[in-house]
Amino acid sequence: MATNTVSQVAPSPAEDAAALLKAFQGWGTDEQAVIAILARRDVTQRKQITLTYEQMYNESLLQRLQSELSGDFERAMCHWILDPDERQAVMANAAMKCIQEEYPVIIEIAGTNSPAELIAVKKAYHVLYKCSLEEDVAACTTGNLRSLLLALVSTYRYDGNDVNMGLAKSEAKIVHEAVRNGTIDHEELIRIVGTRSKAQLKATFSCFKDEHSSSITKVLRNATREAGTDEDTLTRVVVMHAEKDMKGITGAFQKRSSVTLEQVIAKETSGDYRSFLTALLGS
C-alpha cells in the first residue's frame, strides 16, 4: 500500500506548472510550495505536469529542479518526478558509475521488481541510454560480481508458484556444499540464486534450514556486505516504494526496530529533504 496522499481535487497540469514556475522565481526557491504540489500528485499527474511545463516554458522541469534545489532534497525530487521505470533506469545507470560501492542498488532493482516490471525498466533503459542495462552492467564489472549482477538483471524468471521439491532438496545440498569449509563455490551459488524462481528459491532455502538448522542468509552474512543506510539508500527506498508498498515496509521496519521509520527520518534528516520524505510517508 502507498503512503503518500494524492490531492483529491488537483489543479490542472497547466495550473501546477504555473505554480511551480512561481515557486522557482524571485529571491530563493519556495521549496515548501514545490513539495506541496509535487508530493501530492500521482505518477500520471507528474508526467503531465512535466510535459505541460516543458511546452509552456520551453525548458525541462527536471533541469530546472536540478538548478533550483540542492543536495539530498534535489536528488529525491528529481527521482520523484520520473516515472517508476525511468527512475529505476536512471538509478541503475548512476550506480554503475561507482559499482563497487553501489552494486546493492542493482540487486535491489533486480530483486524488487516482477519479471514483467524488470523488462519495463530495461525498456526505459534502452530509450534513455541507447544501450542495454545488461551490457553496461557487464562492462563495468568483472569476475563473480559480474556473473552475479548479470544473472540478476538478465534472467526473465518464472514467476508462477509451481515448485519442484526434489530440485529444492538437491539444490539445498549444492548450496551446502558450495558454502562449507568457508570457501564458496560462487559458480553454482550464482546459478541458483541468479536463475531460479522466487518460489523455488524459497523452497530451496527452507530445505536448507530443515537440513542444517541454520538459515542460508545467516551462513552467507559474513560473505556479503550490507547496503549502507546513507541518504541515497533512504531516498531510493522512499521514492521507489511510496506509491507502491511503503506501508508494508514501514510496518516491517517498526517491528524490527521498535521505532517508526518516520521517527528515524525526523531524527536523521533535516530541512526540505525531511519535509519531502515525511510528505511521501503520508505524515
Added chain:
Amino acid sequence: MATNTVSQVAPSPAEDAAALLKAFQGWGTDEQAVIAILARRDVTQRKQITLTYEQMYNESLLQRLQSELSGDFERAMCHWILDPDERQAVMANAAMKCIQEEYPVIIEIAGTNSPAELIAVKKAYHVLYKCSLEEDVAACTTGNLRSLLLALVSTYRYDGNDVNMGLAKSEAKIVHEAVRNGTIDHEELIRIVGTRSKAQLKATFSCFKDEHSSSITKVLRNATREAGTDEDTLTRVVVMHAEKDMKGITGAFQKRSSVTLEQVIAKETSGDYRSFLTALLGS
C-alpha cells in the same frame, strides 16, 4: 518473405478437423491429406484447428499426430502445428536433453529472434514447463558453454541502430587480444557477444576487419563447431522460417551453393517428409 502458400478460401476449422480425423481413420494414415490441409493453413488457422479438434473429438491433435505419423515427418508436422513461440520453447527444451550436441539450437533461437520475440518465447516456456528457459540452460551446462548460452538467452538486448564507434574500436581491440596466440579469453568475448546490440557488434567486427585484414568469424572458425546439416536442423530451419523469411534464406542458399534448397531437399529427403518440406517451401 514467406514461402508456404496459404489457401485463399480455407474450410472452417470444424471442417478441417473432420477432414483430419478422416485422414487418421481406416487402414494407415492418409499423410498426403494431412499435408494438403495443414501445410496450407496459417498460424492462426492451425491454432483454431487444434482447439476445434480437441473440442470435437476430446483428444489432443498433437498427440494424435504423434501416434499417426513417424520419423522426421512426424517431428516436422508436430513442430508446424505449434505457434512460433511454443514451437521454439519446445525446440529449446528438447535441445537441452542433449546439450553438448544440440546447443546450436539454443544459439539459433537466441540469435534469430528480436529482443521482444525472445521474451515471447520465454513466456511460452514459462507456461509449458513451469520454469524459466534460463534456469534450464544454466542447470544443464557448465563453464564457458554455460556463460555463453546463458548470456545469449538472458540478455534483453538494445535493438536500436545507435552505435558507439569509440566503443566499437576499443572492443575490436579487446577481441583481438582475446583471440591472439591461439588462447582465447572467453570471459571478455562472451561479455561482448552476449550483451552488445547487433548494430554495435556489426560495428565492432567491422573495426576488427579494418585493423587486422581478417574477419573475426574466420579467426574464430576453428574454435567453434558448425551445426550439423542433419534432418533435425533442416526441419527446424524450414518450419521456423517458412512463414517468416524463408524466401531470403533460399535466395542466400542458392547464391552460396549454386543449387537451390529445393533441389537439395529433393535429393536428401524422401516420402511424406519430402512432400511436407517442399509444400512449406511453396513448390
